[in-house]
Amino acid sequence: MADVPTLSIMLLGAGQEVGRSCCVLQYRGRTIVCDAGVHPAYSGIASLPFIDELDWSTVDVILITHFHLDHAAALTYITEKTNFRDGKGKVYMTHPTKALHKFMMQDFVRMGSSSTDALFSPMELSMSLASIIPVSAHQVISPCPGVTFTPYHAGHVLGACMFLIDIAGLKILYTGDYSREEDRHLVKAEVPPIRPDVLIVESTFGVQTLEGREEKELRFTNLVHNIIRRGGHVLLPTFALGRAQELLLILDEYWKKHPDLHNVPIYYASSLARKCMAVYQTYIHTMNSNVRSRFAKRDNPFVFKHISNVPHSRGWERKIAEGPPCVVLASPGFMTNGPSRELLELWAPDSRNGVILTGYSIEGTLARDIQTEPDEVQSLKGHMIPRKLSVDEISFGAHVDYSQNSEFIEAVNAQHIVLVHGEQNAMGRLRAAMQDRYKSRDEDVKIHTPRNLEALELTFRGERVAKAIGN
């Protein structure tokens, strides 16, 4: 066969699963890695992507789409524990992602250091952070000869972006997590102005349809109000950053309109988030017009009127749990350990209480298991606790649903579509549905759903590859 260059796409994680995103692109001697996350259901080395498959000294570029742990938390391990630094590899993320990634990882390393599973030290974390090159949306960057990339807004969380990557003329769009609905503080994902050859796209919600923002917010605030009325406590397990800020904006506004709630505290149990508020305030200019215009009128939406921080003392969980009705946002979102888990265990036996799951719950975590409303839940100490508190799910996860994803996929109009970041079934259904759409229009579009470590090799004909790689 003649020398037809092949694009190889290999997922070290997030292949037919949600978690530990890590996608390796190899073309014409260049190696680019998109995202380096951990699997939230595991800890330590078991949570890493399958990084033993790659010689990290050959990597030219690592691009991180956003600060969520399932996209970014394996970065320190890769830069400090592998031979990555033996090569010339560079690491990029947007300015807000870098600022928030720092706080997220300081928290991550603190949580990990108490267990035997610590992946790296605080010292290694600072080394890794120092090597990250921050970039802005729409900037065109050339990290090495033959390669350019541009970040586009992805919605989802502050700083999140998609990367449009050009390797020797071949164009690949990697979306990361994205949303197409403008929420209270972020812009929605953009459709890049250039048609890529390959689209690598998340598929978290498969063919599911999510309710619209207004209905969803109404259902959420009604539910919170009902739990308070019945004398219960409301637990909102969320990660300290990201969707928590959106929930706080919703609750703060609702409280303002309902004076009967003014004596009901909303606690935001996160010193991490307190630190990060400054980052949110710094990056107001990257948010949507709603936030920007309020800010211009000296009404900073991130200065909340009805939200209190929890007392800094040890054992605050018990104090709050035994006190009058209240709302608590506590991390982590999956209730695997920490404050959200402790509060859940304290509140589970009382039917007046309620937990509302507001994000996508990853398989293998308590947040997922409790959705089946089991009669008992196992405490971290190992004994069984009766579960009488109500369990509801209202997703503010800021991922696209089926109609938004299919519309975006069609607008991008790539010849090859690679689905990632979805559970096997959800992904399979999305693929079948998209295939039907293309078939009915007689369009030749290939949809791939590779498993982890199952290398996908694509070749492209003709003019695409004419531009030679410089050196």
Added chain:
Amino acid sequence: MASSVFYKFKSRKDESRVNFDGTGISVFDLKKEIILANNLGKANDFDLCIYDNSSNEVELKDDSHIIPRSSSVVVKRVFAKPGKGKAAMYIAGSSSAGASGATLEPSKSTAGANGSYSWHRGNMSKRFDGKEDVPTGPKAT
């Protein structure tokens, strides 16, 4: 005197070691110690592959194969279909369960003794021969 075998995850810069008594350790026991030392037992979606340290890295597939003390090996975590990973099998049996060869010297381990694997309760004394499928491990909650 304690003996050691050195192992290095393929992607990692530095080496770690497993300590034991005797002149060698079986591949089975080495995998078990690595799984315990790195607290990998909870995950059921990977397999551990061990390669000799030669330039062409031959996989040591036979669990009863004895690795002489003071050798170095390379370890890879490779993906297995969720539920099909064999980690639980290695930490479930007693140390001699996997070594079909009777020549194995008892190798008492010192590594990974403090690994937290309290989740596996119940039927864990079952013998595995290294070939059968392992039932899906209990879900972590």
